[in-house]
Amino acid sequence: MGKIFIDACFGKETPYTPVWMMRQAGRYLKEYQEVRKKAGDFLSLCHSPTLAAEVTLQPVEILDVDAAILFSDILVIPNEMGMKLRFASGEGPIFDEPIKSQEDIANLLDPQESAKKLSYVYETIKLVKKKLPKEKALIGFSGAPWTLATYMIEGKGTKTYTKVKKLIYTNPQMMHSLLQKVTQAVKFYLEEQIKAGVDAVQIFDSWANALEKPKYLEFSWNYIKEITSYLKAKYPHIAVIVFPKGIGAYLDDIDGEFDVFGVDWSTPMALAKEKLGNRYVLQGNLEPCRLYSKEATKECVTSLANIMKDGGHIFNLGHGILPDIPVENAKYFVNLCKEVSKTN
Amino acid sequence: MGKIFIDACFGKETPYTPVWMMRQAGRYLKEYQEVRKKAGDFLSLCHSPTLAAEVTLQPVEILDVDAAILFSDILVIPNEMGMKLRFASGEGPIFDEPIKSQEDIANLLDPQESAKKLSYVYETIKLVKKKLPKEKALIGFSGAPWTLATYMIEGKGTKTYTKVKKLIYTNPQMMHSLLQKVTQAVKFYLEEQIKAGVDAVQIFDSWANALEKPKYLEFSWNYIKEITSYLKAKYPHIAVIVFPKGIGAYLDDIDGEFDVFGVDWSTPMALAKEKLGNRYVLQGNLEPCRLYSKEATKECVTSLANIMKDGGHIFNLGHGILPDIPVENAKYFVNLCKEVSKTN
Numbered sequence: 001m002g003k004i005f006i007d008a009c010f011g012k013e014t015p016y017t018p019v020w021m022m023r024q025a026g027r028y029l030k031e032y033q034e035v036r037k038k039a040g041d042f043l044s045l046c047h048s049p050t051l052a053a054e055v056t057l058q059p060v061e062i063l064d065v066d067a068a069i070l071f072s073d074i075l076v077i078p079n080e081m082g083m084k085l086r087f088a089s090g091e092g093p094i095f096d097e098p099i100k101s102q103e104d105i106a107n108l109l110d111p112q113e114s115a116k117k118l119s120y121v122y123e124t125i126k127l128v129k130k131k132l133p134k135e136k137a138l139i140g141f142s143g144a145p146w147t148l149a150t151y152m153i154e155g156k157g158t159k160t161y162t163k164v165k166k167l168i169y170t171n172p173q174m175m176h177s178l179l180q181k182v183t184q185a186v187k188f189y190l191e192e193q194i195k196a197g198v199d200a201v202q203i204f205d206s207w208a209n210a211l212e213k214p215k216y217l218e219f220s221w222n223y224i225k226e227i228t229s230y231l232k233a234k235y236p237h238i239a240v241i242v243f244p245k246g247i248g249a250y251l252d253d254i255d256g257e258f259d260v261f262g263v264d265w266s267t268p269m270a271l272a273k274e275k276l277g278n279r280y281v282l283q284g285n286l287e288p289c290r291l292y293s294k295e296a297t298k299e300c301v302t303s304l305a306n307i308m309k310d311g312g313h314i315f316n317l318g319h320g321i322l323p324d325i326p327v328e329n330a331k332y333f334v335n336l337c338k339e340v341s342k343t344n
Numbered sequence: 345m346g347k348i349f350i351d352a353c354f355g356k357e358t359p360y361t362p363v364w365m366m367r368q369a370g371r372y373l374k375e376y377q378e379v380r381k382k383a384g385d386f387l388s389l390c391h392s393p394t395l396a397a398e399v400t401l402q403p404v405e406i407l408d409v410d411a412a413i414l415f416s417d418i419l420v421i422p423n424e425m426g427m428k429l430r431f432a433s434g435e436g437p438i439f440d441e442p443i444k445s446q447e448d449i450a451n452l453l454d455p456q457e458s459a460k461k462l463s464y465v466y467e468t469i470k471l472v473k474k475k476l477p478k479e480k481a482l483i484g485f486s487g488a489p490w491t492l493a494t495y496m497i498e499g500k501g502t503k504t505y506t507k508v509k510k511l512i513y514t515n516p517q518m519m520h521s522l523l524q525k526v527t528q529a530v531k532f533y534l535e536e537q538i539k540a541g542v543d544a545v546q547i548f549d550s551w552a553n554a555l556e557k558p559k560y561l562e563f564s565w566n567y568i569k570e571i572t573s574y575l576k577a578k579y580p581h582i583a584v585i586v587f588p589k590g591i592g593a594y595l596d597d598i599d600g601e602f603d604v605f606g607v608d609w610s611t612p613m614a615l616a617k618e619k620l621g622n623r624y625v626l627q628g629n630l631e632p633c634r635l636y637s638k639e640a641t642k643e644c645v646t647s648l649a650n651i652m653k654d655g656g657h658i659f660n661l662g663h664g665i666l667p668d669i670p671v672e673n674a675k676y677f678v679n680l681c682k683e684v685s686k687t688n
Contacts, residue, residue, distance in 0.1 A: 159503065162666065165633035169640040209590075212631040212662070213612045246553075248593025249611050267593050268557045287556040289509035296513040318556070322506065 005066040005137040006199050008314050009239035009259045011281055017305070017313050017341035018066035019334050020139070022243075023320030024059040025071045028327060031058050042087050046072050047120050053127035060136055062327070063334045067137040067200070068128060070193070072121055074143030074204060077185050078152050080117040081108040091156065098155030098163075105178045115188035122196035129197040137239075140198035142190050144205035144244070145182040145227075146220030152178065161210045168215060175219060183223045187230050194231070200239035202262065203227065209246030209266075217253055220244070225256035232257040241283060245319065251275035265318025269307050277312060285318035286333070291325045297333050305340040315341070349410040349481040350543050352658050353583035353603045355625055361649070361657050361685035362410035363678050364483070366587075367664030368403040369415045372671060375402050386431050390416050391464050397471035404480055406671070407678045411481040411544070412472060414537070416465055418487030418548060421529050422496050424461040425452040435500065442499030442507075449522045459532035466540035473541040481583075484542035486534050488549035488588070489526040489571075490564030496522065505554045512559055519563060527567045531574050538575070544583035546606065547571065553590030553610075561597055564588070569600035576601040585627060589663065595619035609662025613651050621656060629662035630677070635669045641677050649684040659685075 005018040026032055032055050039045035046052060056071040075093050079085040083095045099105060109117075128138055143151075151157075153164040153175075167175050190201045203224055211219060221244070228240050243262030247254075248271060254261070263272045263284035272282050286304065290296040304315065315337040321330065349362040370376055376399050383389035390396060400415040419437050423429040427439045443449060453461075472482055487495075495501075497508040497519075511519050534545045547568055552560060565588070572584050587606030591598075592615060598605070607616045607628035616626050630648065634640040648659065659681040665674065 160666075162633070162668075165631075166636050169633055169637045209610060212609045215631075246590075246610075249615055252615075265556045266553060266590075271593055271596075287509075287559075289506070289513055292510050293513045322504075324506075 003137045016338045019315035019337040020065040020067040025055045027323035028325045049123035052124040069139040080114040094156045099152045111184035125196035137199040139200045140193035141202045142186045145223040147207045202241040205244040208244035213250045228258040281312045283314040288317045291329045347481045360682045363659035363681040364409040364411040369399045371667035372669045393467035396468040413483040424458040438500045443496045455528035469540035481543040483544045484537035485546045486530045489567040491551045546585040549588040552588035557594045572602040625656045627658040632661045635673045
């Protein structure tokens with residue numbers, strides 16, 4: 001038996017439309033919270049292959065989703081490049097010494113060396129693959145260079161992106177030199193994940209919608225394309241998924257070598273289908289807050305199934321699942337997706 | 345001599361494309377900072393007609409923009425409806441007792457009474473009109489019901505909109521009853537501004553992009569349309585501008601009775617022109633961070649002038665000007681817009 005998720009990524013016919021959820025290994029599961037307590041803090045959980053593998057597998061067992069996604073954090077890359085990452089409660093991730101100069105960029109650890117230091121991630125992947133049922137897929141991931149570099153410049157989450165935008169408009173060369181270095185690290189990192197056994201990789205560009213279109217294409221999308229072309233040339237059997245969040249108004253300019261385009265909830269699925277559906281499989285895009293209500297969930301799943309009735313679809317949320325969603329509603333979503341899309 | 349800004353709003357030919365900037369009366373001007381110091385806190389400045397009029401007029405004098413925009417805050421409405429508004433330094437606006445129940449909504453002051461209590465705003469308008477040169481326009485404004493109601497439910501700025509979204513998906517009736525009441529207040533408020541002398545009104549939907557398309561249309565756009573239809577029927581000579589931020593992927597569903605559609609920086613102007621340009625004048629949309637660099641400013645102004653060379657355009661930023669923009673660059677932007685668009 002093949003993996004239905006991977007078949008769907010490559011546009012093959014499947015007995016139903018597969019489903020998984022972004023952040024499916026997370027706080028809404030009491031089983032996750034127990035492991036997290038055991039680990040101590042969030043980063044310790046990422047750094048422990050045994051515990052990270054355990055939480056990666058939980059949603060497959062509990063919800064019967066069609067793919068597991070590696071439990072980790074996008075900021076492990078800058079951390080291993082030499083920027084000390086910490087998580088402050090209520091504030092999210094923080095780099096106390098953000099990038100301020102060309103010299104800071106030069107001082108970052110070599111991309112290949114950085115990728116090697118992420119061995120705990122590759123170890124997690126190997127442990128997951130040992131236990132994951134054959135018909136389920138394992139998705140590896142990385143943050144997109146733009147999203148990672150933005151954290152590295154801003155030092156923490158931001159509403160305004162003032163530092164990184166000022167840099168883009170006043171010293172674009174410096175931003176490009178940081179992005180080039182991070183892009184190399186992402187390439188090596190995803191390549192090592194593939195060697196460790198993932199069946200697919202997803203590139204999360206969470207902060208895609210911080211940039212106007214011409215700058216998005218220049219400072220983010222071009223680097224994503226560089227990575228996906230590299231991976232598809234070398235590992236054509238690995239499914240490559242991109243998820244640039246909130247760029248529904250830029251779809252006319254989206255091209256490149258990858259298999260699946262992740263549609264966020266702010267991009268109407270019908271629009272994504274019109275612009276990209278003949279070239280890419282589309283993943284998404286239930287607004288995560290719909291999971292507060294079964295009725296609202298059903299309304300959207302039915303609508304998505306109808307829009308995507310000719311295939312080329314993978315069910316998912318349009319952003320990560322929220323920590324206070326009832327597990328029962330998450331199960332309802334997963335079951336319903338399979339039910340409504342059954343082909344016989 | 346007529347008002348070039350108003351002529352442009354109604355699609356008439358003008359000697360050049362008029363220009364103003366969102367938040368043009370603000371912290372980047374040292375003259376503003378001086379008045380602000382005199383007033384004490386931000387709300388006291390809003391509540392003082394003399395001082396509010398002074399800062400409203402400053403950018404007209406300093407930058408020679410074609411329109412002044414009333415200095416005030418969108419949250420004065422909920423404040424006068426009985427929710428105590430305060431500004432915490434570094435945190436922005438806060439309602440310590442946000443709306444939690446149908447009873448809280450019932451307890452809000454009557455919309456017409458609330459609008460009457462905003463007399464200090466109408467007084468400001470009268471003072472501005474006395475001093476504003478005849479060829480310049482005065483723009484009044486309000487927050488959109490959705491944006492106001494979101495603040496009233498969340499109690500403060502939010503990245504996740506969890507409370508209000510949970511409400512929308514689990515108790516839509518309650519949200520609608522709040523929106524209906526706020527919509528009435530906005531109608532009366534803008535009507536009183538018109539009676540006091542504004543030449544145009546703009547409805548700011550700053551949090552438009554918090555909602556997926558079907559919910560945006562239901563919980564925000566429908567209420568905006570109700571207000572603009574009411575105003576256009578009663579005051580056809582007043583220009584009505586809408587500014588729903590970040591809904592570039594929803595433009596196929598935009599219709600209604602208004603004159604100008606404000607295009608934010610995340611919606612490419614060429615896309616807005618394609619979808620709306622034959623029905624509405626378009627205002628915008630230079631990414632505010634471009635003002636950090638004259639070169640980046642020029643690149644975008646030239647491009648906008650080219651896209652909109654057939655007319656139907658008002659220059660503006662795609663969001664508010666930032667507090668640390670050099671005044672010199674703001675002047676450069678205003679002059680350049682006029683220069684590149686001169687018709688003779």
